[in-house]
Amino acid sequence: MQTLASLVVLLLLACLCGVHHGSPLPQEVLPRPQENFELEKLLGRWYEVAVVATCPYYMQAQKDNPAIVKFELYNSTEDNVVKMRGTVPSPGSCKQISVDFHLTNQSGHFYHHFDEFNADVETYVVQTNYNEYVIWVILSTEQPSGIKTTLVKLYSRAMNVSESVLTKYKALVRTQGMSEDVIIFKDNKGECDQINAARPV
Template sequence: MGEHIRGILLFHPRHIASTLLIAFLGREAEKRGETMKGTLLRILAALSCLLISTWANVVPVQDFSLERMAGKWYLVGFATNAQWFVNHKADMKMGTATITPTEGDDLDLSYSNLNADGTCWRMTHLAKKTDTPGRFTFHSQAWNNDNDMRIVDVVYDDYALVHTIKTKEGVSEVLNKLYSRTPEISADLQQKFTQYSIDTGILSDNIAFLPKNAECPEA
């Protein structure tokens, strides 16, 4: 299995640096007489650093329009390697998000999702603008993490692909969300979201398109 993975990395242009790093660490480990476990831990740590560097370089969409981003969206796609998502993805259903620009060019984010028992889950964030259009930051009180959110692809009357780096206690993970103006999404859009998520380090098993759900009543 290890040789198979190395073969994939070797011939994938995006992962040449990772392949070289793995080979280097492997040779260094042999010199030191490290155990396999120690070597794997060093490789995983190094790859984590590479991933974080890749996430940090994600650029928001050009000519981002705050006003055109406003309104109601359906959260139709979700992708992350976070353990909480792995544990609960089978039970997740489509929710809605309402995006409202503020006078200071920040974003009010209001999320809602109807639970199976008829109750409504709601969450709000105030995402603060940065010097880069299309990039916002906020702290989640509910999850106690810092969020660096970037709108990386958008057709304002159709869909938006949002990439967020979530950091808690020094540990970062990426969350990709696919928003749609309607509950339906095309096969092409599903493929676009899937490929983007894989390119940003998400395992294919951790990319989900959420089933339709009834909506919460107006708050």
């Protein structure tokens, strides 16, 4: 169980560090969600193909196993909730993880609370054309320490992306104060065909 918990911590949309790495973003430069965002168009299958974060532990874990992760984003029966389920490649099998995104008053901005680390996680859709790619900026704040982590993730409808999309992603990474040189581009190791029980967070 501890191994699965560690895997979930490393691959979810939040990255939590035990020490402070970098300053929190000032309020005036918080991510701005895409204008005229349409949630229904974002639903469906996505592949996580690239990631960068201010958390060195997370980055090291991604380097150790840089496999593309498949996600399904779909509506929930609960009001103002969108669910995401991910299939994580693991030696000999696959693990399934899930998270409930709560809609906020700002279109394209989601919230969830990670109970295991008492962390508030804000997720922003900053760029997407819905049928090809989406770029997420994720800010997590651990309580009560106030430790903050920033992630920028690139999802694609396919396991590869065009050079024009990569250029947009790298530019977005720079706006968050990170270098494009440290971006981790995921490897296509195929899709999982053996699924273990989901672990919600």
